Amino acid sequence: MSDEPKSCSVPTNAEPTATRSTVPMWIIVVTLLLLFLGLVFFDRHSGWFDAKVYAPYASAEQLDNAQPKSGAAAAMAAGKRNYEMFCGSCHGTDGAGKPGQAPPLAGSEIVIAKGFHRLAMIPLEGLAGPIKIKSQDWNFNMAPMGAALPDADLAAVLTYMRNSWGNKGGEVTADDIKTIRAEIKTPTAIAGDKLMAIPE
């Protein structure tokens, strides 16, 4: 025992131990810098998770500014949206109608008539039975697809229909729809001949 050198007292089969040292300062600094740059990038490009925001708009405010505020352009934009949601599936987004499904609105004598009284009755009351559109006979039924729409929304749909796909007509206002809606006592699908007897 006594002649064993002191320096060899560590057993060779011992668990290896790692030397512990502190994380270098530069790694912490670089990590924080990257985090900060990430936040700046997110701030500049995201719009803070606002659902209304997507490229190319950087903020909800920019998007709002890009929308038409009032007047004919706003009515047309709202009208297009609602038309495509509530009417386009049958009448087509191009207003050309669909054979065996729904008649065309582009060039339809009801849509481009001077007045829009007849036109407004259809989405408010529904339409039943034979009707002639652009010298073609149709004999289906349409439910009052626009009856649940607020006055302004239905007005915008009709304004859009009267001014799209080559149609040229005036603007329909929310007040117009309010007046026509008030005339309807019990909504029943109008027959085509009865509709054509109503003044334009």
Ligand code: HEC
């Ligand atoms: C589920 C299918 C369907 C939807 C949705 C629909 N329509 Fe119709 N629409 C018809 C059918 C079918 C006719 C023809 C009815 C007939 O033969 O009497 C018609 C006829 C018309 C007509 C008269 C004919 C013409 O071509 O000018 C107008 C105007 C009209 N629809 C407007 C609308 C508007 C506005 C909406 C949305 C608010 C709408 N429709 C949604 C099926 C639909």
